[in-house]
Amino acid sequence: MPKAAGIAYRESGKPQTAAKHSPLILIHGAGGNALHWPPQVRRMKGRWILSVDLPGHGDSDPEGQSTIEGYVSCLETWLDELAIERAIWAGHSMGGAISLMASLTLPSRVAGLILVGSGARLRVHPSILDATADAETLSSAIELIMSWAFSSKTSSQLVGLVGKRMAETLAHVLHHDFKACDQFDVMSRLGEIRAPALVLCGQDDKLTAPKYSQYLSDHIPQASLRLFEDAGHMVMLEKPDEVARVIQDFITQIQLAPGESG
Ligand code: COA
Numbered sequence: 438m439p440k441a442a443g444i445a446y447r448e449s450g451k452p453q454t455a456a457k458h459s460p461l462i463l464i465h466g467a468g469g470n471a472l473h474w475p476p477q478v479r480r481m482k483g484r485w486i487l488s489v490d491l492p493g494h495g496d497s498d499p500e501g502q503s504t505i506e507g508y509v510s511c512l513e514t515w516l517d518e519l520a521i522e523r524a525i526w527a528g529h530s531m532g533g534a535i536s537l538m539a540s541l542t543l544p545s546r547v548a549g550l551i552l553v554g555s556g557a558r559l560r561v562h563p564s565i566l567d568a569t570a571d572a573e574t575l576s577s578a579i580e581l582i583m584s585w586a587f588s589s590k591t592s593s594q595l596v597g598l599v600g601k602r603m604a605e606t607l608a609h610v611l612h613h614d615f616k617a618c619d620q621f622d623v624m625s626r627l628g629e630i631r632a633p634a635l636v637l638c639g640q641d642d643k644l645t646a647p648k649y650s651q652y653l654s655d656h657i658p659q660a661s662l663r664l665f666e667d668a669g670h671m672v673m674l675e676k677p678d679e680v681a682r683v684i685q686d687f688i689t690q691i692q693l694a695p696g697e698s699g
Pocket of ligand 1: 467530531555556557558559560561562563565618643644645648649650652653
């Protein structure tokens, strides 16, 4: 996998005139990696898409971070190294928090926001924080997270695969991710966001309840909400075709707006 600023990423559909375009960047959640996004989203037709392994995750070199601002700063350096001025930021869960923070602190670099299973405040259950604090209890932490992360309609094969991938994350990285989420709160700042936003959530999400997405959609000035039936927190893996379609439509709308190119 290519790397920039030590951050590994997968890339699809880079146009020849890349300098004129804003790519879609995909940012996974706590304990994830680029493969938390399904191929239907990572390789959407006609789109330039970069899917990252956050620092501390997957194949990336830099240390994991313990604040959302820390991850934003790493991604800013990564974008600088790739000479990407502006992007549509799509984030799942903690990745959504990173995208929201970027839209507040680096507004000129955010052409659009796609917030998947996320929220403006992400308090973490003490049992998750406790169980991830010790490498000895990592497997029980992952079991707990997996039991909350999917709709009951989702195949056990998918649940098993995602759990296996999460188990590859170092315990302290996962713990710091959850600490970063627990401290994140921009509930009073959503009115400042200027980027258009698409908010997606599974109806059965138990880690970031649909009411969190409703709040985002109600308080971000230009936002639309889409809820998915029979899907939980990992909605993009549980409903990959439907999620890809909604994202495609959103990007088309952004590109039709004056002054934007995709
Ligand atoms: N958007 C809208 N409302 C939110 C919100 C958000 N992002 N985050 C919290 N709230 C609401 C809650 O629904 C609650 O409303 P209520 O008083 O009407 O019930 C209120 O704000 C306070 O909630 P919270 O800050 O979460 O504190 P809490 O003490 O009620 O609960 C937890 C703490 C950890 C038990 C709870 O947040 C939880 O179960 N979280 C989900 C599980 C988890 O760990 N998720 C991981 C996320 S990365």
